[in-house]
Amino acid sequence: MSVEHRARARRTARVGWALFLLTTVLYVSTAGYHRVHIDVLSADVGAWRIAATGTPSIDGLDTSSINRSRVDLFSTVHDGRTVIARSPGVIAAGVPGYALRQWVSDAGPDAEDFSTVPPTVTAAVLTALSVLLMWGALLRLTSRRNATAAALVFALATPVWSVAADGMWTHTLTVLGISGTAFGAARDRWLLVGLFGGIAVWGRPHTALVTAAVALTCAWLQRRPGIVVRVAVVGAALTLGASLWTFWLYGRWTPSGGYAPTPYLSRGSGAQYDFNQTLGGLLRNEAAMWLSLDRGILVWTPMLVFLLPLVVRTWRTQPAWTRALLLAGVAYTLFQGAVAPFHGGEGIYGYRHGLEFLACATPALVVAAAQAGQRTRVMLQATVGLQFAAFALGGVLNRPTLSFRHQWTDNAFASGLRDVPLLWGWVAISVGLVVLLSRMFLRTDEPSN
Template identity: 40%
Template sequence: MSSSMRRRLAWTVWTVAVAGVLLATISTRYVVNDVLSANLGAWRIATTGVPWLDGFPLDAIETKPGQFLWVRESLHGHQVVFRSPGAVAAGIPAYLWPRGTAPEDFSLVPASTFAVLLTLLTLGLFARTLLPHLGHAATMVAVSALALATPVWSVSADSLWPHTVTLLGIAGMAWAASRSPVGSWAAVGAFGGVALWGRLHASLIVAVLGLVVSTRRRSLRPALSAGVVSAVFLAGATAWSRWVYGEWDPAGGYASVDVYATKAAEGERWDQLVNLAGLWVSPGRGLLVVTPCILLLVPALVRSWRALPDWATALLLGGLAYSVAQGLMNLFAGGTGFYGYRLMLETMACAFPALALSAARAGLVARALLPGLLAAQAVAVGVGAVRDAYSVDPDEAWHSNALWWAVTDIPTTGGALVVAAATATLAVRVLAPGWFTPWRNASPAEQAHQRG
């Protein structure tokens, strides 16, 4: 068997294995209000051709105590689901096969299954982005960590969230920007358009990506091409809003965007700073608390900054800008009914290529700790993906941690974390002993190999 065939086989096995894990843990009986509403809207369009729910017996849709549907009356007098365009539109293909239009014909399974497919596409795009730089083995490790050691597993691959759509758009932007020395900036704009259909303020990411790269390359082409194409998608979101809600507002189906933006302009600065901090370091929802491996890679990122591709650092800056906008617009906790964080998934995805490309310059301590910490993260996220009960209440996000809750509830969870960390560290020690050689002490040949 040739080396290329072995690589194809390895990636096929990897895809089947990851798909199996993600499919085994999708939500089929309960999803949060946002997702349930968007799924209902997608099903309605797919089965009737129109989004209206006039006369539809909404009380026949199964809900849990305290759960409700985001259904209101549009400006043109129809009852309709009010969610972001991408959250609804992305689910339409999942419901296209012939089904009835009665309430009992509605199911969460098609949309949740489709969320796994979109997540696999996201992982595939990130893999294609990293392969020329890292090679097959390191790329497979990196995308595995993204898939299973972050809330990608417990949120965007669990059910069809807007984040499922935005992460696909971000991965596509990374892939398109990395193509050849100059990148494909029209494709960057198209994938940026996908992202903003999921969450409107994701337009910041494509804007920062295009502008930063244009500035560094002293060329208008990246910003202009990406901006023009993404503007077409923004116009499409506006047209969707006009059709469904009767208003020329791309956020028309997600009216709270306008409400939060108004609150941000009128809010107290201290409250805004606390909310921004919550996105990063709160015990219940903090990016650096739920995925602490990022902290281990920050020094390597700093050392690598000038050597990284301009698109990778620009994408990271776009993700940081997005996080600021997110913190000003919405409560950092992001609701309940999921494990880990969700509002920082976009920022984490934007940082992923730069962090993965920087890992080769990690120091001795980071190299020693990273395999075990990633394995422990995967166990923690897996527990949250399997058991919906471990979801922090928004009011307790500064005082509660779902992993600690799980460990105290089922003590064997702590043992599983330790065993996973030890096993992963030992496996890397046996299979890739060179990983434990610090970058600064490696030979020039080894450094070149680690850089890809």
């Protein structure tokens, strides 16, 4: 390795560390420690009980002082004990932080000893790691400056900040898994693809679609069946771990944790998930994933509107893994729209069911952005500035949020602008800052690694 190459590698490593530290500090300082969604709170309680008592049972626990929302904690009864019903990963990922807290503070297992801090900090750090991994993947596609800028957009101008980094959501793990999958595929390290694909399965089992699509596509195009073997062996081992966890807590071997497959498959009238009992209801839900004013992927991240046509134009020159990842993201999102309501619940700023698509699409979008003309670049910069203004508000405050009845007809950020006109000044500052920094530091260049 030449002296120049070593110096470049050191500079790249310094940028990576700076990116990781910046996002870690930002995410940890702005995460949701007090206004916690019931999905996240349920997972936190499950992790805490395991760390504090060695058992997942919440029997005898007075949850009234923990859960002050109108919705009960998600729980189920197995083998005569009440346990939290959530995905394996969101509970398991919170256990080490609580175990460390137990060791440091000797906190007890009673309700007054509960805290949301350990898993929330863990979620923030894991999301910062996701940004770092995505940046590492993008380095193989564009220059270091462009990759860093794209990673910052991914980190600060999308619901990655307002959702994945805000608490221990399933999306915290799926975004980590998909970002790691991109990192491994970009570097032809297929054991890593299997590892991170398995991590994503611990968050949401159907992310296996993403890992399988990338592995099968690259194996087929490169005539390398060993890719599938490497990914399958590691991924299967982690999936088995999720199944063992599910059996321990719920007595089932499916890797879905507290979510039994039956509710997703049963569409009878009055079922919890009966929104797609008719074709019209299904199509409406699928459309809402993309277009509803307060949950739509294209509404909250309009940069996609500019970049997707460029993806089509550059499709033949895209690496196989970026194409496979993008198509897998589309397939995953369509599947998600068929099995769960588009909104994902109340008290959410931005969308959450589209985060997996965003992570899957990011590498292909970055390749496409390099082909943008001057006018499109200016529009993209202004749009990113607008997105940053919106998600900085949501990332810091996780407000405002809208109720179910407004999710087709209104948007939380637009509502905030109406209620607090001074926020228009923040929008102007954000757009101007992003445009200025883009013109100062970005350039089209060859990949740095």
